Amino acid sequence: MPKHYEQYCPVAHALERVGERWSLLIVRELLKGPKRYTDLSAALPGIGTNVLAARLKDLEAAGVLAKRRLPPPAPAQVYELTAYGLALKNVVRELARWGLQSMPAPGNDDQLAPGWLPDALDTLFAPVAPEGSFEFRIGDEVAALVDGEVAPGPAEHPDVVLEATPAAFYFLFTERRWDGVEVEGDRELLERVLDAAAPVDATVAA
Amino acid sequence: MPKHYEQYCPVAHALERVGERWSLLIVRELLKGPKRYTDLSAALPGIGTNVLAARLKDLEAAGVLAKRRLPPPAPAQVYELTAYGLALKNVVRELARWGLQSMPAPGNDDQLAPGWLPDALDTLFAPVAPEGSFEFRIGDEVAALVDGEVAPGPAEHPDVVLEATPAAFYFLFTERRWDGVEVEGDRELLERVLDAAAPVDATVAA
DNA sequence: CCGCATCCCCAAAGATACTG
């Protein structure tokens, strides 16, 4: 939206920079780390090469991301967020939290993208930053939540280990259904953390 | 963007509902309370009546807002957010916080919309919810911040009263410049709160 | 191959006029 909103308002100002179609999804991808043009294109199904190029140019001009050449051995260039762009993390997280409320349950097929679990844990737990050490094994992903910090892979000495399918994980958060959820360790700690994280209501009309 | 992003991702899901041009600005307006069609049109300079009508229809279909008829004496209908739509408050606030970082200083002319001060205080202080009672008199607006709650109008027995022009208020937050800022009461309390609220850096390229 | 630029087409936004 190169078109200006003609308002002295920070929301309008922000949307003029990252409000166009695809922009925040590009930011979402780059929040996971620098990526090449082709990887972005693959991670954003249906974006169209011209639109991706245009968005990258716009976002670079806005100071949200920067193009960087990798050192000679690997002749590739990557896009990465600037500090200014990194500050969009809270925006993306809140969008995700809101979006979660009306997400359908995951199918048992393969619609989950690799590396989705750390993102999901960040979305769910970052605002509460629970004490304790947790390990989540969901589908074929494993991630840890240690004192509010999310990391891929197993935890060192977890207080609780939770294992479930993506669908069971979904229903645990939306309806507190424990069917198909296996817990090892301090189950009460887990329950307290779930209550604190509580915001996923799935109370929607459409 | 009725066009779907074909991704099982809460961010994409959210943007499919409120990611179109103007949508989040309409939500921003309705966060201040129910509004009539004409008031929305006036608050959104340049929106065009057809686009506004289309967005309202889309947002209503998505369950974000609802159309309500006021009781007979006043033959008017208003649009108001549903609980689902109200949950967008955090999204709008984070967008505002990010947008603030690259906002230019307010001109001394009249670009501020009436009622802007409570919104600004919410954006700046809601995440830290400072203890204490503050009264802000900026330009011709007055608002109170009492134990983290923002309200229009003066405070009852404020610990601090801050008076400034919009521009001085801006530079106080961006560069900690106290020129043109008048403080009555517990100035140290105010300084501590400012340090806590700290996020407005104005460190931008473009 | 990767990293785009070009071209064409259609859907959506802008602007304005008009109506129940």
Add this chain to the structure above:
DNA sequence: CAGTATCTTTGGGGATGCGG
């Protein structure tokens, strides 16, 4: 007041081309 109808303009989707 609260929209609809119509027209123009802009921007996105899709395919293809092309230099390094």
